[in-house]
Amino acid sequence: MHRHTLAILATLATLATTTALPASAQDVVPTRIGMFDASDPPGMAAFMRRNGYEAELGADEEGNPQITGRLSRSDYAINFYECENGLFCNSVQFITQAPAPETATLASTNTFNVAWRYARATLVNGQVRLQMDVNLDAGVTADNLRDTLDIWRQLLAIFERELLGLT
Numbered sequence: 346m347h348r349h350t351l352a353i354l355a356t357l358a359t360l361a362t363t364t365a366l367p368a369s370a371q372d373v374v375p376t377r378i379g380m381f382d383a384s385d386p387p388g389m390a391a392f393m394r395r396n397g398y399e400a401e402l403g404a405d406e407e408g409n410p411q412i413t414g415r416l417s418r419s420d421y422a423i424n425f426y427e428c429e430n431g432l433f434c435n436s437v438q439f440i441t442q443a444p445a446p447e448t449a450t451l452a453s454t455n456t457f458n459v460a461w462r463y464a465r466a467t468l469v470n471g472q473v474r475l476q477m478d479v480n481l482d483a484g485v486t487a488d489n490l491r492d493t494l495d496i497w498r499q500l501l502a503i504f505e506r507e508l509l510g511l512t
Contacts, residue, residue: 381481382435383425383434392487401414408431409428411424416501419501419505422440423439423440435482442474444471444472445472451468456507457508463477465477466504477496
């Protein structure tokens with residue numbers, strides 16, 4: 346290669362590593378450049394708090410990370426899955442459950458599941474549950490994660506209204 350070509354490549358490499366990220370990218374967990382995944386549960390909890398969600402980081406019975414909080418009138422958890430010794434997780438599951446009111450039937454649960462994409466409701470042993478699985482293995486943008494949190498917020502409000510009978 347010519348000395349001139351090497352100088353250009355060196356300059357481009359320096360610019361690529363020193364260029365500031367846009368403001369929207371500065372609040373993502375730098376696990377993958379400009380992307381957010383489930384490998385940093387404390388970062389995810391902090392991101393959620395910065396975006397107005399109640400989010401406390403703890404661990405489930407198996408030692409895997411778990412974020413808990415309250416949204417609308419329901420307690421929820423975000424469980425981390427496909428972890429290696431509680432680290433390097435690939436996916437999460439948003440979940441809430443409550444005692445099933447008499448109006449929550451298999452038919453109303455099935456109607457909910459047909460009407461709403463992304464999440465599913467179940468009715469088992471007197472409990473009605475809403476859960477939403479999210480694959481974060483390859484990473485998502487901060488905007489995508491915000492949108493996912495908003496989908497959860499909206500579906501939880503619909504779940505409370507349609508299955509729990511809360512108005």
